[in-house]
Amino acid sequence: MPIELPFDDEEASTSVDLKTQIVRFILTGALSAVFDFGLTVFLQDVVGAPFPVAKGAGFILGTTIAYLINRRWTFRAEASKARFAAVIALYVVTFFINVGLYDRLMQQWETGLLYTALAFCIAQGVATVVNFVVQRAVIFKIR
Known part of the structure; x- marks a missing residue:
């Protein structure tokens, strides 16, 4: 099945296949990471x-952008108070993973753009995997 990337505003649903969700999640993450890193x-x-x-x-800026795009485009989910509360809980966990790992790496390495970018990518990568798995398996299944 080919990956579909519609940029329309159809009725939201959670029927988007895994490949499409992964591609959309990566694209959204890349855009959000630009704001986060900047x-x-x-x-x-x-x-x-x-x-x-x-x-x-x-992190707060990047995850806010990512949530808004992922909810509507990646996972095509309707707004939900229960889902929003679950997202907040997930973002608190990934905040501490991301910021804690970044801080630890930056404390151990020299300062400079290369080390900053490397620490950012490692911390962001770990938090992104946790974020995607929990969002797909739990959060965007909540009604």
């Missing part, structure tokens, strides 16, 4: 914010 680097290198503060702010 704000993280700006706050860390320009403003001088501590690593966890800079990454925390970037």
